Amino acid sequence: MESKNKIALVTGGSRGLGKDMAFRLAEKGLDVIITYNTSADEAQNVVNQIKQTGRKSAALQLNTGEIKSFDPFIEKVKEVLSTEFGTDHLDFLVNNAGIGGYKLIEEVTEEFFDELLNVHYKGVYFLTQKTLPLMNDGGGIVNVSSGLTRVSLPRSSAYACMKGAIEVFTRYLAKELGARGIRANTIAPGAILTDFGGGHLRASEQSQKMVSDMTALGRPGEADDIGGVVAFLCTDDAKWVNGQRIEISGGMLV
Numbered sequence: 001m002e003s004k005n006k007i008a009l010v011t012g013g014s015r016g017l018g019k020d021m022a023f024r025l026a027e028k029g030l031d032v033i034i035t036y037n038t039s040a041d042e043a044q045n046v047v048n049q050i051k052q053t054g055r056k057s058a059a060l061q062l063n064t065g066e067i068k069s070f071d072p073f074i075e076k077v078k079e080v081l082s083t084e085f086g087t088d089h090l091d092f093l094v095n096n097a098g099i100g101g102y103k104l105i106e107e108v109t110e111e112f113f114d115e116l117l118n119v120h121y122k123g124v125y126f127l128t129q130k131t132l133p134l135m136n137d138g139g140g141i142v143n144v145s146s147g148l149t150r151v152s153l154p155r156s157s158a159y160a161c162m163k164g165a166i167e168v169f170t171r172y173l174a175k176e177l178g179a180r181g182i183r184a185n186t187i188a189p190g191a192i193l194t195d196f197g198g199g200h201l202r203a204s205e206q207s208q209k210m211v212s213d214m215t216a217l218g219r220p221g222e223a224d225d226i227g228g229v230v231a232f233l234c235t236d237d238a239k240w241v242n243g244q245r246i247e248i249s250g251g252m253l254v
Contacts, residue, residue: 007031007090008234011064012097014043017192020227021094022046026055028231031085035062035097058084064097065118070130077134091139092234093131095124098144102155113158120162125169138181142233143170147190147249167245174243183242185233190249192221216251
């Protein structure tokens with residue numbers, strides 16, 4: 001079965017960065033499957049808005065930190081591809097889902113560390129592995145890292161280490177999947193005003209001023225600063241961009 005439109009799977013697509021990514025992908029003419037963890041109503045609203053543009057869309061529940069749930073999730077993806085998209089493959093995987101976590105090194109517990117590890121690294125690794133058989137050759141993978149792999153701020157050591165691992169993993173994906181024409185790239189957002197991490201940046205004028213002062217463009221980021229770059233990476237305009245880390249931070253500490 002073949003679909004006329006290319007299809008992207010975006011994890012964590014019910015709000016924040018993932019929501020904007022889903023909308024921008026649809027604007028580029030892609031059909032979109034999003035996942036959500038708990039926000040079923042928000043996810044359905046995203047799906048409804050995408051459908052209003054004439055694109056196909058669906059939402060599936062997934063906790064990207066629960067590795068054992070991936071096999072049944074993939075079966076659900078296959079079912080949705082068949083029933084709602086008329087195909088058995090997709091083209092792009094965007095590993096966006098994430099959680100915040102901020103502790104000084106001496107405060108980090110093993111439980112805290114493992115939760116971040118499962119969501120931000122182990123989950124991304126194995127969800128990508130299990131999605132690869134569903135991907136068409138010539139597609140692409142976009143992983144989400146962070147400006148914190150380049151800029152070190154206290155309380156972010158565990159989170160940033162996981163994102164550093166993602167950047168290495170992305171280069172290996174690019175190397176190993178090149179024979180299939182599948183590209184793999186990382187985006188690294190700077191500080192963004194979303195609900196992420198409990199909306200800690202949005203809630204603190206002091207933090208916003210600090211971010212603005214260290215950013216060449218003089219402000220924190222917004223969700224709609226990010227989605228367009230992801231959409232670009234999922235088009236032929238980016239067909240020769242592979243194995244790259246693209247920081248989207250407005251020029252933070254340049």
